[in-house]
Structures are given as structure tokens and as C-alpha cells.
Amino acid sequence: MSTVIKGGTVVTADLTYKADVKIEGGRIVEIGPDLSGEEILDAAGCYVMPGGIDPHVHLEMPFMGTYSADDFESGTRAGLVGGTTMVVDFCLPDPGQSLLDALKRWDNKATRANADYSFHMAITWWDKQVFEEMATVALEKGINSFKHFMAYKGALMVNDDEMFASFSRCAELGAIPFVHAENGDIVASMQEKLMAAGNTGPEAHAYSRPPEVEGEATNRAITIADMAGCPVYIVHTSCEQSHEAIRRARQKGIRVYGEPLIQHLLLDESEYANPDWDHAAARVMSPPFRNKQHQDSLWAGLQAGSLSCVATDHCSFTVEQKRYGLGDFRKIPNGTGGLEDRLPLLWTYGVNTGRLTPNEFVAVTSTNIAKILNIYPRKGAIMVGADADIVVWDPQREKTISAKTQQSPVEYNVFEGKQVKGLPRFTLTRGYVAVEEGAVKTKEGHGQFVARDPMGPVNKALSTWKDLVAPRKVERTGIPASGV
Numbered sequence: 197m198s199t200v201i202k203g204g205t206v207v208t209a210d211l212t213y214k215a216d217v218k219i220e221g222g223r224i225v226e227i228g229p230d231l232s233g234e235e236i237l238d239a240a241g242c243y244v245m246p247g248g249i250d251p252h253v254h255l256e257m258p259f260m261g262t263y264s265a266d267d268f269e270s271g272t273r274a275g276l277v278g279g280t281t282m283v284v285d286f287c288l289p290d291p292g293q294s295l296l297d298a299l300k301r302w303d304n305k306a307t308r309a310n311a312d313y314s315f316h317m318a319i320t321w322w323d324k325q326v327f328e329e330m331a332t333v334a335l336e337k338g339i340n341s342f343k344h345f346m347a348y349k350g351a352l353m354v355n356d357d358e359m360f361a362s363f364s365r366c367a368e369l370g371a372i373p374f375v376h377a378e379n380g381d382i383v384a385s386m387q388e389k390l391m392a393a394g395n396t397g398p399e400a401h402a403y404s405r406p407p408e409v410e411g412e413a414t415n416r417a418i419t420i421a422d423m424a425g426c427p428v429y430i431v432h433t434s435c436e437q438s439h440e441a442i443r444r445a446r447q448k449g450i451r452v453y454g455e456p457l458i459q460h461l462l463l464d465e466s467e468y469a470n471p472d473w474d475h476a477a478a479r480v481m482s483p484p485f486r487n488k489q490h491q492d493s494l495w496a497g498l499q500a501g502s503l504s505c506v507a508t509d510h511c512s513f514t515v516e517q518k519r520y521g522l523g524d525f526r527k528i529p530n531g532t533g534g535l536e537d538r539l540p541l542l543w544t545y546g547v548n549t550g551r552l553t554p555n556e557f558v559a560v561t562s563t564n565i566a567k568i569l570n571i572y573p574r575k576g577a578i579m580v581g582a583d584a585d586i587v588v589w590d591p592q593r594e595k596t597i598s599a600k601t602q603q604s605p606v607e608y609n610v611f612e613g614k615q616v617k618g619l620p621r622f623t624l625t626r627g628y629v630a631v632e633e634g635a636v637k638t639k640e641g642h643g644q645f646v647a648r649d650p651m652g653p654v655n656k657a658l659s660t661w662k663d664l665v666a667p668r669k670v671e672r673t674g675i676p677a678s679g680v
């Protein structure tokens with residue numbers, strides 16, 4: 197069967213033009229005027245854009261004594277309703293667990309996905325087996341990115357020596373490390389001090405993770421990556437300190453990418469001062485929400501191109517799960533949702549305000565990450581031969597965000613009450629119309645794993661690494677006979 201998206205304006209990361217788009221067998225087969233096909237989707241007044249790719253989600257994630265509340269079915273359904281057609285989740289091996297065994301678990305969870313997906317492999321422990329399995333993961337399993345947590349001491353955190361070893365391995369394999377950059381030692385120490393002083397509420401979560409701990413860790417991760425000779429991707433960049441480190445490194449020619457979340461762009465630290473415990477706890481995530489100056493820095497980074505991708509870090513927990521941390525903020529499961537709302541919110545607060553052009557919107561929600569993950573132009577493009585992951589975007593359609601109407605089973609939405617203008621008219625996943633004028637017709641299990649090849653040497657860092665990996669031995673004439 198052929199489908200034609202008719203009468204819309206194609207918007208990609210670099211072009212805007214009027215054209216019909218014809219789809220067959222899940223792919224784009226023709227772009228041009230006056231195309232005909234068996235199924236016609238009316239795109240009059242709409243933009244025809246590559247579907248969103250969310251590079252950072254945690255679906256059914258085992259974390260802090262529980263599992264995040266959205267699974268691959270509800271998570272990808274939420275994504276499709278909001279115009280996101282692919283997600284990348286994090287595969288988390290238990291300490292001592294084989295990476296390949298962990299991957300089997302994740303493969304299993306993802307069988308219910310409504311849209312395409314991929315995984316980043318987390319490095320949560322280190323030894324020779326991990327070193328060896330990284331090659332299988334990158335070269336045979338189609339996973340060219342490895343995640344490192346510099347925070348969550350005693351759980352997911354890795355040390356500098358482990359990061360340097362893993363980053364060096366990434367350089368050999370043409371893979372890219374992803375990093376959660378917060379100084380986990382300092383966070384743990386501040387958490388203890390706050391608890392000892394009787395600061396047990398959700399606001400203390402924010403006090404324990406100031407921008408400095410993020411800035412320090414971001415600088416450290418970038419330096420380690422530069423020494424290892426690999427690019428690096430900093431997830432959930434939330435503050436000026438971290439953004440500044442990324443800007444400075446990029447100016448030096450180091451390939452580092454920063455990822456602000458839609459939450460950090462729009463929500464601020466005053467949420468933690470809400471007298472309602474559940475309200476504040478629902479917003480506990482790492483890094484925490486910041487003040488307006490940090491938000492301005494993130495928006496500026498998107499405009500200037502120093503920050504590359506807007507993600508959600510979608511990791512939702514129910515009210516009951518959040519209450520695990522009553523009396524001890526350290527036990528509040530960290531995470532917030534956003535998969536369904538990322539595109540409408542970024543359009544409303546980015547494009548409608550004039551901060552971003554529609555082309556920049558496509559770049560930061562889809563095309564940039566497709567390039568970084570080496571799946572462009574199969575994903576992130578409106579191009580003949582590309583997968584027909586397409587959102588037909590109606591810039592006039594409006595709604596008020598509410599937990600009452602969302603796809604996620606969680607009882608609340610951190611964006612509750614926000615008005616958005618700009619929503620999907622249709623969302624297509626490999627040609628299948630999963631959302632039509634608000635009606636959800638997702639097909640459980642339709643989503644497929646997207647394998648990603650390692651990248652070429654173009655992603656090698658440019659700075660000091662060459663000297664470090666090729667040390668020269670000095671021929672000495674004066675060597676003392678003994679150390680005494």
C-alpha cells in the first residue's frame with residue numbers, strides 16, 4: 197500500500213519547501229508536487245517533519261529499589277502521541293553482570309514497543325570481561341554508545357580510572373561515551389550533612405546537587421574523553437557551569453555534545469519550595485531544576501549551537517513510589533516524565549517565541565542526534581530512502597497539558613496546566629499512521645530495534661591525545677647504578 201502526505205510544507209534541519217511525500221513499505225519513496233497514492237493524509241496548513249528522536253529515556257528501569265512506571269509500550273505510545281517516533285533507552289547491567297545478559301533483558305522488555313528504539317549500554321562496573329564484551333556490543337549488537345554515571349555513589353557510579361579505561365575502549369571501537377556528569381562523592385557528602393542537620397524534605401535533594409558538582413564533573417568527563425581520544429556526549433546539561441565547559445571545549449575543537457532536557461528549559465527550582473510534599477517530590481530528578489539564569493544559558497546554547505539535542509530523560513514514578521523517600525530525600529526515586537510533551541513544549545516555548553526556527557527545532561529534536569548516533573539519514577531526515585518516521589505538525593492545534601489526558605499511567609504531569617500551541621496532526625512510524633487527529637492507533641510490537649554502526653575516525657578528538665598514546669622514551673646517558 198502507498199500513502200501520500202499531501203499539501204504540507206516539508207521542514208528538515210536545513211530546508212523548508214512545499215511538497216507531497218509518498219511512502220511505501222515503511223520508507224519514503226518520492227518527494228515532489230502532485231503525488232498520488234492509495235491512502236491520502238491531508239497536511240494542508242501543516243509542517244511535515246522527521247519524527248522526534250528522544251535520545252534519553254528510562255522505560256521500566258530498575259532504579260532506587262523500584263522500576264520506573266512507564267514501560268516500552270506506554271512510553272513509546274506517549275512518544276508517538278507527541279510526535280516522537282524513536283527512543284533510545286539505557287541498558288543497565290547489574291554489578292558483575294555480563295553486558296550481553298543485560299542486553300537480553302532489555303531486548304525482552306522492548307518487544308512491546310510501538311515505535312522504533314535503540315539502546316545505550318551502561319558501564320556500571322569494570323574488569324577484563326566488560327572490556328571484551330564492549331567489542332561484541334559495539335561491533336555485533338549495533339550499539340555504538342556507552343553510558344557512564346559519575347553520580348549515584350554505591351550504585352551506578354564509575355570512578356575516573358574506570359571511565360578512562362572505558363573511554364579509551366570507546367575510542368578503539370568507534371563508539372561514543374555518554375556521561376551523567378555530577379560529582380557523586382561530593383553529592384553523597386552533602387546529602388549526609390543535610391540529613392544530619394534535619395533537612396529531610398525534597399528541597400534538600402536540590403541543595404545536595406548544586407551547579408558546581410555538575411560543572412566539575414562535566415569538565416572532568418571532557419578532559420578524560422579528550423585524553424582517551426573519543427568524542428563525548430553530556431546528558432541532561434542543566435546549568436551554565438556545565439554548558440560553559442562544553443562551549444569552551446567545542447571552541448578548542450573537541451567533539452563534545454550537550455543535551456538540555458525540556459524540563460530544565462522550562463521548570464525551575466521554585467518547584468521544590470512548594471509546601472505540598474508530593475508536588476516537590478514529583479519534581480525530584482538529577483540534576484535538579486535550576487534558577488532562571490541557568491535556563492537562559494540553556495536556551496542561548498540551543499540558539500548558538502553549543503548545545504545539540506533536547507531530550508527528556510523520561511523516567512517516571514508514581515506518587516506512591518515517590519513516597520519511598522518520606523523522611524529521607526535520598527530515597528525519593530529520581531526522575532520525571534516528558535516523552536509526550538517534549539515536542540509540543542519546545543515548539544511552543546522555542547519556535548512560537550522566536551528563539552528557534554522550525555529548522556533548528558528539527559535539528560535539536562531529531563537530526564542532530566541521528567547524526568551523532570550514526571543513523572542519519574535513515575532516521576532524522578525527510579529524504580527518499582529514509583524510514584517514514586514522520587510527524588505532520590499542525591502549528592494551530594492547541595491543548596492544555598494534563599495528567600488526566602496523558603498516555604503515561606503516572607497520576608501527575610510536571611508540566612500540568614501548561615498551554616501548548618503546535619501538536620501532531622498525524623504521527624507515522626515507518627509509514628504506519630499511529631496517531632491521527634488525536635486518535636491513538638498504536639500497534640504494540642510494531643517498534644523495531646535500530647542497529648547503529650560504529651563511527652569512523654572523524655570522531656576522534658583533536659587535542660592532546662596523540663602525544664599521550666605515543667609516548668617517546670628518552671635515551672639516557674646518565675643512569676645511577678643504584679638507588680641508594
Ligand code: URP
Pocket residue numbers: 254376480481482483509511530531532
Ligand atoms: O533523575 C534522573 N535523571 N533519573 C534517571 C536516571 C538518570 O540519572 O538519568
Ligand code: ZN
Pocket residue numbers: 376431432482483
Ligand atoms: Zn542521569
Ligand code: ZN
Pocket residue numbers: 470472475
Ligand atoms: Zn502540585
Ligand code: ZN
Pocket residue numbers: 252253254509511
Ligand atoms: Zn537518564
